[in-house]
Amino acid sequence: MGKAVHPGRTGRRRPWRLSQRATRLVTVLALLSFTSVAYVATGDQHQLPLLHSSGGSSSKVAARKVGCDIKGNINERGERIYHMPGQEYYLATRVNPARGERWFCSQWEAWWAGWRKAKV
Numbered sequence: 001m002g003k004a005v006h007p008g009r010t011g012r013r014r015p016w017r018l019s020q021r022a023t024r025l026v027t028v029l030a031l032l033s034f035t036s037v038a039y040v041a042t043g044d045q046h047q048l049p050l051l052h053s054s055g056g057s058s059s060k061v062a063a064r065k066v067g068c069d070i071k072g073n074i075n076e077r078g079e080r081i082y083h084m085p086g087q088e089y090y091l092a093t094r095v096n097p098a099r100g101e102r103w104f105c106s107q108w109e110a111w112w113a114g115w116r117k118a119k120v
Contacts (some may be wrong), residue, residue: 064103070104073101080116
């Protein structure tokens with residue numbers, strides 16, 4: 001009895017690392033395409049955060065939307081810090097849009113704009 005011969009095979013097997021890498025690539029591409037289709041199908045497209053400022057007004061009080069209670073403050077060293085309601089210095093913090101300070105609607109929005117959360 002002879003050896004079974006498969007057309008197109010040279011008798012060398014592919015290293016397991018290459019086949020594992022190919023499997024991972026196919027899996028990642030399948031998941032990416034599925035989530036992309038789901039994202040487009042639902043129409044749930046998020047907008048980038050909008051700047052909340054007083055516009056062209058020279059007022060010292062920044063205009064803010066209802067529910068946007070996070071205060072973005074710039075300290076003496078130029079650090080951009082946001083304060084959440086209930087934090088120690090939240091009530092003492094004032095928002096001055098002339099200095100570049102502003103209101104945020106979510107922690108994500110503040111973080112995305114480059115601000116960090118107050119330590120106290």
